[in-house]
Amino acid sequence: ENAIExxxxxxxxxxxxxxxxxxxxxxxxxxxxxxxxxxxxxxxxLSTKEEKGHGIGLANVRKMVEKYQGFMDVSNTNQIFIVKVMLYL
Known part of the structure; x- marks a missing residue:
């Protein structure tokens, strides 16, 4: 949702x-x-949205990734936002 917006x-x-x-x-x-x-x-x-309840999406993803001992990287370059996630199943 954040990426689309x-x-x-x-x-x-x-x-x-x-x-x-x-x-x-x-x-x-x-x-x-x-x-x-x-x-x-x-x-x-941090979220740039003013409405209550925003800004927890990536934090929740990170918690899940850590819980299952995966890897998550968030980066940005040249006006491109990148999220990479790896999970071991």
Whole structure:
């Protein structure tokens, strides 16, 4: 949902989702265009939305990934937001 909303705010609207499973590992990579500045505090991405209940999506994903001893990386470069997740099944 966040990726779609961020891409909608850009001139060049796009998003890609790659999911694959190989040798007991589930990998996901979500990329999307974005144009605003990211608000980061204590190495955590903060929500730019004002409504209550926002800003917990990636935190919840990270908790789940850690619970199952996976890997998660969040990065951005050249107005591209990237989330990579690997889970061992």
């Amino acid at each position: 961020a891409a909608e705010q850009t001139k060049d609207k796009w998003m890609s989702v790659d999911i694959y499973y190989e040798k007991g590992m589930l990998s996901m990579e979500i990329k999307n265009s974005f144009q605003h500045e990211l608000d980061v505090e204590k190495n955590k991405l």
